[in-house]
Amino acid sequence: MARSISKGEATREAILEAGLSLAREVGLSALTIGELAERVGMSKSGLFAHFGAKEELQLGVLRAAQQRFDDEVARQAFREPRGLARMRALFGRWLSWTAAQPQGGCVILSAAGEFDDRPGVIRDHLAQQQRGWLQGLARLVGQAIEAGELPADTDEAQFAFELFGLILSSHHHVRLLSDVGFLQAAHAGLERLIGNPPRRPG
Amino acid sequence: MARSISKGEATREAILEAGLSLAREVGLSALTIGELAERVGMSKSGLFAHFGAKEELQLGVLRAAQQRFDDEVARQAFREPRGLARMRALFGRWLSWTAAQPQGGCVILSAAGEFDDRPGVIRDHLAQQQRGWLQGLARLVGQAIEAGELPADTDEAQFAFELFGLILSSHHHVRLLSDVGFLQAAHAGLERLIGNPPRRPG
DNA sequence: TTTAAGATCGAACGATCGTGCTATTATTGG
DNA sequence: CCAATAATAGCACGATCGTTCGATCTTAAA
Numbered sequence: 324m325a326r327s328i329s330k331g332e333a334t335r336e337a338i339l340e341a342g343l344s345l346a347r348e349v350g351l352s353a354l355t356i357g358e359l360a361e362r363v364g365m366s367k368s369g370l371f372a373h374f375g376a377k378e379e380l381q382l383g384v385l386r387a388a389q390q391r392f393d394d395e396v397a398r399q400a401f402r403e404p405r406g407l408a409r410m411r412a413l414f415g416r417w418l419s420w421t422a423a424q425p426q427g428g429c430v431i432l433s434a435a436g437e438f439d440d441r442p443g444v445i446r447d448h449l450a451q452q453q454r455g456w457l458q459g460l461a462r463l464v465g466q467a468i469e470a471g472e473l474p475a476d477t478d479e480a481q482f483a484f485e486l487f488g489l490i491l492s493s494h495h496h497v498r499l500l501s502d503v504g505f506l507q508a509a510h511a512g513l514e515r516l517i518g519n520p521p522r523r524p525g
Numbered sequence: 526m527a528r529s530i531s532k533g534e535a536t537r538e539a540i541l542e543a544g545l546s547l548a549r550e551v552g553l554s555a556l557t558i559g560e561l562a563e564r565v566g567m568s569k570s571g572l573f574a575h576f577g578a579k580e581e582l583q584l585g586v587l588r589a590a591q592q593r594f595d596d597e598v599a600r601q602a603f604r605e606p607r608g609l610a611r612m613r614a615l616f617g618r619w620l621s622w623t624a625a626q627p628q629g630g631c632v633i634l635s636a637a638g639e640f641d642d643r644p645g646v647i648r649d650h651l652a653q654q655q656r657g658w659l660q661g662l663a664r665l666v667g668q669a670i671e672a673g674e675l676p677a678d679t680d681e682a683q684f685a686f687e688l689f690g691l692i693l694s695s696h697h698h699v700r701l702l703s704d705v706g707f708l709q710a711a712h713a714g715l716e717r718l719i720g721n722p723p724r725r726p727g
Numbered sequence: 728t729t730t731a732a733g734a735t736c737g738a739a740c741g742a743t744c745g746t747g748c749t750a751t752t753a754t755t756g757g
Numbered sequence: 758c759c760a761a762t763a764a765t766a767g768c769a770c771g772a773t774c775g776t777t778c779g780a781t782c783t784t785a786a787a
Contacts, residue, residue, distance in 0.1 A: 330754060331764060350639055352555060357743065368746085369765040377745060427642045436638035437552055439700035440629045450701050457698075484710045485717075488694030492686055495693060496659075498641035499652050508686045511723060515687075519721040521713060532784065533734060558775065570777085571735040579775060734783070743774070753764065 335373050338363055338380075339387040346384050347427025351434040351445075354381060381445055388430040389452060396420050397459075406470035407517060410463045414486070414513055418506050421494045428498045432491070457483050473520055481521040489513060537575050540565055540582075541589040548586050549629025553636040553647075556583060583647055590632040591654060598622050599661075608672035609719060612665045616688070616715050620708050623696045630700045634693070659685050675722055683723040691715060 341363045346354045356377060360370045374380040400413035421429045431452060438446045460483035467473045493509035496502065543564045548556045558579060562572045576582040602615035623631045633654060640648045662685035669675040695711035698704065 329763085334764080348642060350552075350554065352552065355743080356745065366766050368748090368767075371746070372765070375746095433638050433641075435697060435701050436635050439635075439697075440550060446701075453698070453701055481710055481713055484694055484698070484707065485691065485714050487697075488690030488692075488711075488714065489687065490690075491693040491697060492690030495637060495641075495689075496655070496686070499637050499648075499655055505686065508683055511683055512687050512690065515721065515723050519717065521717050531733085536734080557773080559773065568736050569775085570737075573776070574734075577776095728787095730785100730787080732783100732785080734781100736779105736781075738778095738780105740777075741774105744772075745770105747770080748768085749766105750768105751764100751766075753762100755760100755762080757759090757761100 331373070334363075334365070335383075338370060338373060339383050342380065342384040343387050343391070343430060344425075344427075346381075346388075346430050346434075347424055350437055351381055351384065351430060352437045354384065356380070378444060382448060385431065385434065385445070385448055385452075392420070392429075392431070405466040407467050407472045410467060410517075411513070413463065414490075415510070417490055418493055418509055421490070422497045422503060422506055428494055432494055457487065460486055473517070474522065476523045476525075478521040478523045482516065485516055485521065486513065489516070533575070536565075536567070537585075540572060540575060541585050544582065544586040545589050545593070545632060546627075546629075548583075548590075548632050548636075549626055552639055553583055553586060553632060554639045556586065558582070580646060584650060587633065587636065587647070587650055587654075594622070594631075594633070607668040609669050609674045612669060612719075613715070615665065616692075617712070619692060620695055620711055623692070624699045624705060624708055630696055634696055659689065662688055675719070676724065678724045680723040680725045684718065687718055687723065688715065691718070 338359065342354060342359055345359055345362060349355075354377075356371055357367055359380075360367045363370065374383065396413065396416045400409055400416050403409040403412040421432070427433070431449070434445070435449050435453065438449055457480070461479040464473065464477060464479040464482045468475060468477055468479075489509045489512040492512075493505050496505040496508075540561065544556060544561055547561055547564060551557075558573055559569055561582075562569045565572065576585065598615065598618045602611055602618050605611040605614040623634070629635070633651070636647070637651050637655065640651055659682070663681040666675065666679060666681040666684045670677060670679055670681075691711045691714040694714075695707050698707040698710075
């Protein structure tokens with residue numbers, strides 16, 4: 324049996340796994356070491372020793388969430404060919420991902436709301452993550468342009484901004500109003516965006 | 526001097542005022558009675574006596590935020606004539622309102638993210654508030670249709686959903702990335718929405 | 728001005744927070 | 758299998774949490 328991973332790293336991953344679902348329920352800022360220790364079945368101090376500071380634990384959870392997203396949404400969507408196909412795949416997977424989490428939706432989106440006015444390492448991490456997402460979306464738009472599926476003067480940044488708004492609105496309404504019908508509204512919004520994309524100012 | 530308001534109600538309002546700005550900074554769920562008491566310069570127990578439970582304090586803050594929004598955004602915008610003028614006025618005021626708060630953005634939007642998966646009175650209140658907003662937006666769309674400024678088969682609910690997404694995206698990016706340029710992107714999104722509105726399915 | 732009602736305070740409660748220590752138990756490379 | 762090292766537990770700390778209670782002080786009506 325290949326044991327390439329040490330015991331410590333294994334528990335660390337288990338902690339982050341549990342921390343991810345706890346953060347989904349109560350928010351990243353309300354994540355508590357005591358409660359988390361109880362869930363993974365170990366002592367507060369034993370858990371704490373893996374991170375040295377609560378902020379480090381929160382960053383770990385954030386990184387775990389991002390990796391999860393990359394694996395289950397981004398990477399899967401990138402199996403589609405460049406252009407609208409890939410964009411639609413990413414959009415659809417993203418939407419069902421935020422809606423399908425058993426409780427609590429997307430940790431990263433929630434955390435952005437909690438930390439957007441509390442300067443510090445976590446906010447910096449979230450801001451960088453957000454810039455990355457916007458750029459990634461804009462790149463998808465650029466590839467659709469190259470494929471001739473969108474007009475050459477499509478405003479990539481504006482397109483990404485509006486696309487993100489559809490995701491936010493869907494996440495917001497699905498979560499708060501428990502009505503998955505808003506997923507369909509987001510899809511309709513994407514099609515309208517594709518059919519009548521924003522143009523770069525002449 | 527007209528003293529129509531009792532001493533108790535006056536302090537209660539002062540508490541909610543301070544609670545509003547504290548909630549903007551740390552979030553509604555992280556609002557703390559001790560910290561709030563220190564800010565208004567009274568004892569924890571004295572403050573607590575006004576509400577009887579923390580949840581009641583949070584509800585009070587939420588109601589105060591809504592009233593603030595009604596006074597400074599909705600009511601002002603309703604001085605414009607029905608139709609696109611009113612819609613643009615509301616949209617613009619709403620955007621600058623979420624962006625102009627000294628710290629913390631919109632309490633209600635942030636709270637929605639924090640409580641969207643914690644059943645209880647607060648979530649119920651937020652959900653109802655949200656439904657009200659969506660309906661109000663849809664009504665604005667309906668009035669623009671009546672005024673002949675939008676096609677008769679415009680999908681009012683879909684329009685409201687997308688419009689809300691623009692506001693969310695703007696709030697999200699302005700707050701997290703501290704870049705007010707996203708306000709302009711939201712305005713551009715609204716114009717595209719008006720110029721090419723979603724239609725009701727055939 | 729007296730008095731009943733309302734507003735505020737101080738102290739304390741059990742609980743939990745994040746974080747150090749020290750000891751003890753598990754794991755692992757030689 | 759043994760020794761070095763890593764992982765975990767136990768306990769304690771000061772701080773703060775929401776809440777209760779009884780005492781005190783302030784207001785408003787008679």
